[in-house]
Amino acid sequence: MVLGSLQVPGKDLSELINNSFADTIQNYTEDWVELKIENYLQIIEWMQNDKNIDAAQLSNLTAVDMLDSFEIHVHLQSLDKQKLYSIKVIIDRDAPSIPSLSNLYLGANLQEREVYDLFGINFTDHPDLRRIFLWDGFAGHPLRKDFLQMENANPGLPRFPFEEEGKQER
């Protein structure tokens, strides 16, 4: 399977997590460890503070639309241990919501805003959850797979909040 040289295999990581938090691993492969959404924040906080894991830095946070659900992919890394941990959480697609990591990692702030903007996933307890690339009032969330099939979706239409409803024409 595909692994970066720093990446900890999912099996090892799941064992590490299982030792401290029993029965929290939903699933794992070589690439990732899937956590339950209830334990997500708790485990990541533990990973940040644990001496052996030492996930000091959040490398990457992004989401994937799996058509029936959303996946949040989080890559944490330890600089001193030279390890990369890949974590996945599956969340409900109808009312997507997940705890925010911004209070643990300053670097999560902008990345979570990006995910919120492009996927419409709500990050609870995020200090400043606003759209980042698109303007307020943009219809829909572009990186969802069904963006073009949405009702009232007019992608590419320049509709800024200050423009009047009647005036916009293609």
Next chain:
Amino acid sequence: MSFFNQVFKGPQLAYYFKKISIAVFIFIVIVAGYFFSQLFFDLSKFSQFIFDFVLQRSNYNFAYFTSSIIGALGIISFVGLVLLVGSWVERRVIAKFQIRVGPNRVGPFGLLQPIADAIKLMQKEVLVPAIADKTLFLIPPVAIFLPAILAWGPIPWAPNMSYLNINVGILYVFAVSSLTVPIIFFAGWSSMNHYALLGSMRTVAMMVSYEIPISLSLLSVAIITGTLNFSEIVLWQSTNSIWLGLFMPFSLFTFFFASTAEINRTPNDIAEAESEIVAGYHIEYSGMKAGLFMAVELGNAVLLGALVTSLFLNGWFLFGIEKFVPPYIIFIGKTVAIYLLLIWLRATFPRFRLDQLMNFAWKTLIPVSIINFFVIAIEVTILNQFQSTGILIYIFALFNIFLFLGLIVVWSKIFSVDKFQPEKIQPKFAGEIGGLEAMKGVKSVD
């Protein structure tokens, strides 16, 4: 070249012909220049001629009036010429510094570029921001020319060649140039733009601070020469055969540095810091209105050159060369040298921050200026005990130079500048790769 090739049947001959013709041309220029300089050695006889010419046909008042108007026109047209040539010089020289070519398309060597720029700027629409105070917005670009031109009045170009040969010359220039402050403030305020307001606030703060060191350095010039008249200051330096810039280097430095702050030149151009507040107080001005602000700044830079020349660099005297070359040429040459120095500074240095400049003015320049002023006052008292200054003035000059250096050392100790010695702040090389743990393993660069 092809013409030469046809005539001389060979590239070699054409090459030499070109060289020889350049030599002949230079020779002709030198000879013509000599006759020219003899003819125009003393320009005051022209004004005398005009005065007499009118006096024979009219009364004294009218003759005086006419000749003064002509003189004023001369000053104004000279300033206009300075603005045109100066902008060309600045752009070309800065281009040389920055390994570019600079304006080279309009006219020979791009000499007509300033005129083309002016025409283009004048064609532009007069834009006034909707919320601006229209009257107040349109007055400053024009009004700022008033002090910029008036200040050229008492500049001593040559013996008997000073338009306003008044007793309060230094004070006059100082007073007139202080009029720019409210004008710049009005420009910034009436634009109703935060950047403009920041720019004008900075300008006012700077000018208020830097007028004190300027006046202290001018005061030391005044006490040693015993006059405020520019021509007499130049003559004093000549009779005592020392340049005031050498006699009191700190006053020269203070005057030069503080003046660059007053006229918004790098490294002190915080009032229109491009990377911070875009254009400062004239951000909302476009077309010729912005052009006028730029022109005034350029004119002020040249004016600073003329002031430094006459106050500190012995004006039109240059080791006896003034007997062969028209003195005003020497004066203009020195002015241009200072102007080139300003361009050099602009091309080289980054900009200070506002608070750094303020600290420098209040914590360094003003106290050191006061020390310097007292030292010079004591020296003047001693010098006045003797009939001729003689060798003593050179001793004092040497003392002042060492005082200047010593003060630099003392002040750098006070503000502990040496903790930023380049070798102390160089980066290091990582020993091993990692995070906070691995930070202990860094080794120095060698």
Next chain:
Amino acid sequence: MTVEEQYELNIGPQHPSTHGVFRIKVAMNGETIEDLDMIVGYLHRSMEKLSEERTFTQNIPFTDRADYLAAMSNNLGYCLAIEKLANVIPPQRATVLRVIFAELQRIASHAMANGTLVSDAGAWQTPLLYMFREREKILDLFEMTCGARLTTNYMRIGGVAFEPPDEFYPLLNELLGELPDKVDEYMDLLSTNEIFIARTKEVGIISPEDAINASLSGPALRGSGVPWDLRKAEPYCDYENYSFDVPVGNTGDSYDRFMVRMFEVKESIKIIKQALNELPSGMHKTQIPLALRPEPGQVYYRTEGPRGELGYFVISDGGPAPYRMHIRAPSLINLSLLKQLAVGSSLPDAVVTLGSIDIVVGEIDR
């Protein structure tokens, strides 16, 4: 409008020191910044969405346009990620050529970053144009090799697009001969310049803890003293075979970030020299299918771009196009600390700090 009132100032979208269409809305009191809101997205082209509609090879030009000042590095990161995903092994010659071009791009990008930083500090463009002189030569080499200067589109999945022409090597050697002297010249001009030190030293200090916590990477992280370089930590393109050092700063201020870049240029020169010495002969590219269909799977592959950790997170569902491609943009994530750094400092300091973090708006907005 009175003096003591808090007022709002829009820095950008068109402002000389935002380096592109980037807007910062600051609440100022006098000259002090009291609050800051960063508004990005003016250059958003939705690359990640577009790339879901195009084949893996067709996506390479998008990566040029993400970080348009470091197109080679972005090409490289993307191609390495896809190679990892599809198990394509590039020929040895291609790997060395990739190192050469990526390091050349790093020099060009650092020249631009440092030049604009000095411009932000108020030097009237002279250092910027000096650094452009070297950058131009590098871009000429790029143009000679792949026909483009900025958006090179040079790397391919399984190699590089073209073999460099014969006149490339003498010119490169000449450039490598004079570059160390030029770097020393800039050091003389800037790093010992009193005003430059006064403007950048102890301005925008990032502590190592904050830098790690805020996911900073690249010179912004190393400027704070954290010795983290993916070329050493997670070597790709056989970087473990090259000997080079990782410069780190002392205090984490703007000056350190500037100097780290300067020293990295020197290290890059070393790497290129070594790479040229051991440039093997052979193919510059392997054959891959026109429509590459990797096995279903995911990859998160990171390279050390000029601005930091450049990651490509790609998910394949077995089709010819990525199911999802995410670019971990160092420019955006390095801005995480901007608010903390700028609030309480003055406007000129904020401008210098922003310049020293070195953003490219194309990469922020993607």
Next chain:
Amino acid sequence: MIELTAYNFSFIMMTLITILPALGIAFVNSLMRSLLLLILSFIGVAGLFVLLSADFIAIAQLLIYAGSISILLLFAVMLTPEISINNENSKYFLLASLGAILFLYLMILLITIFDLNQLTGNALNKLDFDNTIEQIGTLLLGKYIIAFELASVLLLFALIGAISIVRSSESDFDVKIKDSK
């Protein structure tokens, strides 16, 4: 009637430059505009001083009033609340105009009572700028030394007072520009 010599012509011009902006200050609504007119009026006064062959005082007028006092007033205007920057229709209009008329009457009275030439001496018709600075210097440090020193002491007290006033309410004027090294 006044003879239109060059001197008198300049005098009339300078008077107009002084008086017309001064009237404008009273009648213009915008505070900023009246400030601009005030500066113009100061310049006119400087011109009048030149005509009185008081070159030093003319320059001092330019330097202190047109250059510096105006800045002080600018800051005062900047610190006024926004409402009163455009001060239209003051309710004291009648009272103020009454006062102005009274003042004008007083001035005319004074001019007619005193012989102006007697007050100003012979300097009026003789533009002589020689040695003015020296004379002022000698007088200031000779005959009027006590007044001069008292004025300097007064200024010193004003300076100290200003500093103490600013320091006592330091928290209100908390300027947080970071102090350099």
